[in-house]
Amino acid sequence: MERPVARSSPAAGDPAAERRPRGRPRKTLHDRDDGNRRQEVLRAAARLFRRKGFHATSTRDIAAAAGMRSGSPFYHFKSKGALLYAVMEEGMRSAILRQQAALADAPAVPQERLRLLVRNHFDILLGPGSDFIPVMLYESRSITARQRTLLAQLQGDYEAPWLPVLDGLHAAGRLRADVKLARLLIFGALNWSAQWYDRRKGASLDELTGAALQLFIGDCP
Amino acid sequence: MERPVARSSPAAGDPAAERRPRGRPRKTLHDRDDGNRRQEVLRAAARLFRRKGFHATSTRDIAAAAGMRSGSPFYHFKSKGALLYAVMEEGMRSAILRQQAALADAPAVPQERLRLLVRNHFDILLGPGSDFIPVMLYESRSITARQRTLLAQLQGDYEAPWLPVLDGLHAAGRLRADVKLARLLIFGALNWSAQWYDRRKGASLDELTGAALQLFIGDCP
DNA sequence: CCTACCGATCGGTAGG
DNA sequence: CCTACCGATCGGTAGG
Numbered sequence: 001m002e003r004p005v006a007r008s009s010p011a012a013g014d015p016a017a018e019r020r021p022r023g024r025p026r027k028t029l030h031d032r033d034d035g036n037r038r039q040e041v042l043r044a045a046a047r048l049f050r051r052k053g054f055h056a057t058s059t060r061d062i063a064a065a066a067g068m069r070s071g072s073p074f075y076h077f078k079s080k081g082a083l084l085y086a087v088m089e090e091g092m093r094s095a096i097l098r099q100q101a102a103l104a105d106a107p108a109v110p111q112e113r114l115r116l117l118v119r120n121h122f123d124i125l126l127g128p129g130s131d132f133i134p135v136m137l138y139e140s141r142s143i144t145a146r147q148r149t150l151l152a153q154l155q156g157d158y159e160a161p162w163l164p165v166l167d168g169l170h171a172a173g174r175l176r177a178d179v180k181l182a183r184l185l186i187f188g189a190l191n192w193s194a195q196w197y198d199r200r201k202g203a204s205l206d207e208l209t210g211a212a213l214q215l216f217i218g219d220c221p
Numbered sequence: 222m223e224r225p226v227a228r229s230s231p232a233a234g235d236p237a238a239e240r241r242p243r244g245r246p247r248k249t250l251h252d253r254d255d256g257n258r259r260q261e262v263l264r265a266a267a268r269l270f271r272r273k274g275f276h277a278t279s280t281r282d283i284a285a286a287a288g289m290r291s292g293s294p295f296y297h298f299k300s301k302g303a304l305l306y307a308v309m310e311e312g313m314r315s316a317i318l319r320q321q322a323a324l325a326d327a328p329a330v331p332q333e334r335l336r337l338l339v340r341n342h343f344d345i346l347l348g349p350g351s352d353f354i355p356v357m358l359y360e361s362r363s364i365t366a367r368q369r370t371l372l373a374q375l376q377g378d379y380e381a382p383w384l385p386v387l388d389g390l391h392a393a394g395r396l397r398a399d400v401k402l403a404r405l406l407i408f409g410a411l412n413w414s415a416q417w418y419d420r421r422k423g424a425s426l427d428e429l430t431g432a433a434l435q436l437f438i439g440d441c442p
Numbered sequence: 443c444c445t446a447c448c449g450a451t452c453g454g455t456a457g458g
Numbered sequence: 459c460c461t462a463c464c465g466a467t468c469g470g471t472a473g474g
Contacts, residue, residue, distance in 0.1 A: 037459085053362055055276030058452060072459050074454065138359070141274055176439055181424060181432035184417055185410040192409025203402060211402035218397055218439045258443085279468060293443050295470065445474085452467080458460085 038076045040066045045073075046087045046131035054084055054135075054142045084139060085147045091132025092154035095124045103161060110168035111217065117162055119209040121190050126197050126205060134194045159183070174217045186216055259297045261287045266294075267308045267352035275305055275356075275363045305360060306368045312353025313375035316345045324382055331389035332438065338383055340430040342411050347418050347426060355415045380404070395438045407437055 044065035048057040059080050060070045077083040102120040106113050124133055140148065166183055169175035175182055189212060203211070265286035269278040280301050281291045298304040323341040327334050345354050361369065387404055390396040396403055410433065424432070 051362075053274070053276060055274060056363065059454085060452080069460050070453095071455075071461080075459055078454095080453065141272075142277065175436075177432040177435035178424075178428075181429065182436050184414070185433055185436050188413025188416075189406040189410040192413055193405070195409075196405055203399075207399075208402065211398040212406055214398035215396070215403050215406050216436060280470085281468080290444050291469095292445080292471075296443055299470095301469065443474105446472090448469105448471085450468085453465100455464085456462090 037066070037068075041068070041073050041076050041083070042086060042090060043131075045083050046091070046135055049084065049087060049135045049139060050131040054080075054139045059083075081143065084135070085143055085151075087132055088136040088139075088143070088147075088151055089154070091136050092151060092158065095133055096154065096158050098124060099158060099161065110165045110172070111174065111213075113161075113165045114169065114217070115209060115213055117165065118190065118212050119205065122193065122205045122208055125191065125194050126199065130194075137191055137194065169217055182216075186212075189215070258287070258289075262289070262294050262297050262304070263307060263311060264350075264352075266304050267312070267356055270305065270308060270356045270360060271352040275301075275360045280304075302364065305356070306364055306372075308353055309357040309360075309364065309368075309372055310375070312357050313372060313379065316354055317375065317379050319345060320379060320382065331386045331393070332395065332434075334382075334386045335390065335438070336430060336434055338386065339411065339433050340426065343414065343426045343429055343433075346412065346415050347420065351415075358412055358415065380408075390438055403437075407433075410436070 041062060045057070045062045048061055048065060052061075059073050062083070063070050063073050066073070073083065077086060099117070099120055102116050103113070106116050124130060136151065140151075143151070162183065163179075166175060166179050166186075170179050170182075177185070193208065197208070262283060266278070266283045269282055269286060273282075280294050283304070284291050284294050287294070294304065298307060320338070320341055323337050324334070327337050345351060357372065361372075364372070383404065384400075387396060387400050387407075391400050391403075398406070414429065418429070
């Protein structure tokens with residue numbers, strides 16, 4: 001949808017390309033049009049949007065980070081805004097898949113399911129390659145209302161498995177607060193970690209998960 | 222420091238000012254140079270920075286919101302960045318004062334002190350005129366390292382009263398998690414509310430406070 | 443605080 | 459995907 005229906009034929013056979021004097025650096029001689037360029041643009045954008053913010057990042061920054069010229073990102077995405085949305089959507093789809101995988105072999109006891117959900121959430125937010133979801137969390141002002149609606153559906157899918165778990169803990173008396181508010185407060189506690197967590201120092205994700213579980217559902221009895 | 226040492230004399234006596242044909246709207250005939258214009262710029266900036274973000278807000282937007290021409294904000298602030306920092310610093314100084322006032326007649330029991338701190342935090346974050354602190358929380362990427370250092374000191378002052386309270390709750394067994402991590406998670410849960418709370422619907426700040434207290438220190442026994 | 447203005451940067455596009 | 463380019467906008471300033 002962001003990509004033209006038909007692409008021009010590959011540059012192969014273009015004599016100028018073979019004689020190119022000092023081309024920009026390429027990883028290999030044959031990686032052009034290998035279909036990964038779009039992903040590279042997406043990854044570069046996620047990284048820069050997270051570090052500097054959407055409006056502080058120029059499409060030229062993104063192009064340079066992906067080893068392209070300034071106009072080339074627009075071959076893959078029809079606008080800067082479409083690129084931002086693509087980062088967010090990709091982040092959500094990946095998060096949902098990873099969450100489903102994490103729950104696949106989970107026990108039914110809500111306390112352990114919550115631990116898996118929290119641990120997975122931290123991993124999505126703070127683990128390697130974790131730029132996409134923070135961008136979604138912190139740049140939502142910059143997308144259109146329609147895009148926000150579409151994302152809200154994916155977020156609903158992501159939150160769906162949390163609700164029965166929290167309800168179960170509430171029913172068991174381990175979560176005293178109103179479940180609706182508790183959910184919002186819990187996501188806040190987790191999401192905010194993207195602002196302060198430093199992978200190279202401090203607690204591990206397991207320690208973080210343990211602290212969160214203790215904070216939310218204690219171990220009083 | 223952001224304002225020139227000496228100001229030119231007031232416009233009084235300037236004949237052109239008296240003959241001004243159709244001036245931009247003024248609230249009164251005598252409010253020029255009344256010293257409030259700087260505050261109006263600051264408030265307009267806080268409002269716009271919060272709603273649209275720092276980089277998505279132009280100094281022209283701010284000028285218009287304050288009823289000025291495009292160049293005039295620079296009479297009060299030497300740059301857009303200085304204006305952003307002024308919003309953040311003003312927000313922190315105000316928050317510290319309000320917190321001190323809230324604690325002035327507080328009981329010594331940690332549970333009730335935490336309730337006061339949380340309730341006051343929500344008020345600072347979500348109450349009327351609450352644009353300054355959200356800007357500080359969500360636009361910190363856009364200030365310089367030196368400014369971040371200065372703000373960190375004010376944030377330290379703000380967090381200072383929380384630490385003995387959390388330590389007390391930990392010692393009493395009401396807060397099981399590591400205190401350092403608990404503090405970060407708690408502030409996350411509270412600060413994230415700026416993203417979803419809607420004053421016109423949903424819970425009141427008292428209900429929010431109650432839910433937060435239940436979530437963090439339960440009421441198990 | 444306004445007027446008039448400047449240089450720089452930016453998103454985006456035509457054509458190949 | 460590059461080259462060459464455009465119109466718009468932006469932060470900021472001189473001078474009054």
